Amino acid sequence: MTDMLTPVLTADWGNDRAWTREAYEQTGGYDALRKALTMKPDDLITLVKDSGLRGRGGAGFPTGMKWSFIPQDNPKPKYLVVNADESEPGTCKDIPLMMASPHVLIEGVIIAAHAIRAEKAFIYVRGEVLHVVRRLRAAAREAYEAGYLGENILGSGLNIDLVIHAGAGAYICGEETALLDSLEGRRGQPRLRPPFPAVEGLYASPTVINNVESIASVPAIVRGGIEWFGSMGTEKSKGFTIYSLSGHVKSPGQYEAPLGITLRQLLELGGGMREGSELKFWTPGGSSTPILTAEHLDVPLDYEGVGEAGSMLGTKALQIFDQTTSVVRCVLRWTEFYKHESCGKCTPCREGTWWLVQTLQRLDAGEGRHGDIELLLDLCDNILGRSFCALGDGATSPITSAIKYFRKEFEAGMHTPSSWTFPPAASTLFPQEVAAK
Template structure:
């Protein structure tokens, strides 16, 4: 299938992270074009392009920018969510390492559009090398006059700060991120009010993902019509997909939105060892798993919803026929139990008890009724918490039971009797303590 690198086109260039390489390959051309125009025209351009958020929700970017009230006398802020913590997701980290100036240029253009004079990159603390590259790129941009006072003689001022978080998955949620950025414990806020009017420091704030903002300079340079030649009508443009797990050539693949997993697997050399595909996630572990029946479903927001899942962060974790689905679900549930901030009772208590039940089933000591208990617990957790972490925690369980229910029922269930309490006694004895599951990278 044809692949046209856009966001990844500089990645293999020697010293791609330097300002010299970036400017040699059309870098900061879009910035001059943007600063010569009106901010409202920029917002309209992004709206017309159909660019949608690449961080998971897929909200129209131009519409989000348009929500920022103008002439309100308050400072406006732009915050970049670089807290890439969603299991299986590893697209933003290589982008920031290989081409940090594309993000910096996108930030300056976006800040100009929403009239923000201060911007922040909230970076996942573990991304040490990405942080070094970003800070070096910001310093280069200041030295070149792209940041600071009176940028390129336009009269527009912008300061950009790279802030490293402390490694909490919950800080990938935008309001928890804002609380953390303000120096408080990262916990989700009750909404409304929304960040567009009461965000960072109770002021109008735009929060966008790294990949979303890095796409902006290309739209400014090449236009709406060019951008819409890729992808589908309701989800245009290119997209970076992260393939991991049981795949021959794992890595980042940039293809048009709407590409199918079948096509991506062809690029990646197929399932490892020539085995059959058993299950996969379209957008990280917080999106419902799919099976080989969905190989030809379009990988975009609407296509995944029709298939019964979500595009999320486009992190495709591939699982072959040898995979123990009960073990996968138990490990993912442990991750969510560990990463729950504890603010909401359904999430704090529910995830912990679901780990105990899953652990007991994995040891072959459970009962068939435990599977129904898990489904019932997920039903009581979903939609009853401040943020989407609780909803995401139910996804592996509900989808795993939907497609692989037989693997959750122990062979001994016919003759065994269930323990009086899930996972042992009230102190949790008899069940392993929740520990973080393996993860590959962001929200």
């Protein structure tokens, strides 16, 4: 089964001091940069566009196409912003990538900045992960010392500065326009679009915003070429990606595999479900994507396959839940998170998530009222597509999909607390004596 893995971004994670420039250079690090510096910016954009690389942050938008949207006739400076505000529940790929291989991200940043003709780049990191901020800043210092960053990079005449910015720890700042507001020193809230960031982004200048994994994949494409990258994945979802496997499995972790692998195959790689477990439901891309069930074990985990199954690939955060888990309680926890993290700018999200939590709390406590399920669906319908950003839409996805597949559990909430049917201790990932410590 291990031959299904395609270690590229994770290939060096087990090496001694893999995060240092010296270790990175020993495995070919910054060779792609040297090659990219001999290429014209437009040729780099064409290379990434033709490779079929799609954004690894959730939406799956073609990366090269996003780069090509930058209006080069605009006299204002161009900016590259890397969204490293990883905060989607269940998502845990970017943080280990930045910890283990910060230089692959920095090399990708320099190449991408060259492609869009930007002289200033930012990596916006989630504020709580100070260890990642420190590691990135240390790696950036090493890159400056080696002449990979700063003025006249490797004698090419190219000037690029990199800022590692620590956010204040707000989920909403993972939304790209809220992230830009935060970078500018304002409260992180989504902007009205248009204008889009490519035309008027950071400091009202043309800006490209990409996910960590998207940018980190660029050096490998420059080095390996289009055919090599296209030899992995599917026709419309090409290349490799990192799947985050967590929950009721024997070996949770990061599994770098070609797009299109199935959950059944990933579970085999992860040793299967924990002892006595049967798959009940799972998320393909974090808690904001519609849940799927055991009937979807063989769905190709690419953008098209998951979409046809009624969900979204998102961040490839595969949260696995077995028969001990209460769907109502799980969805309630996610909705409480979205209620707490709503920026409050728009009424559907601010008020709607509050009412969703109130209704779900009643059902979780076994105190549901007649019509509560219909109320949940009506609330979701009034939030979906009517909120300022995707937070509202994401808050509705697990609820509507859970009712679709497990309506009886919601109906049971009219008279039976979920803790009676599904004792929390049964679904915990750790033995009670360990949890007590």
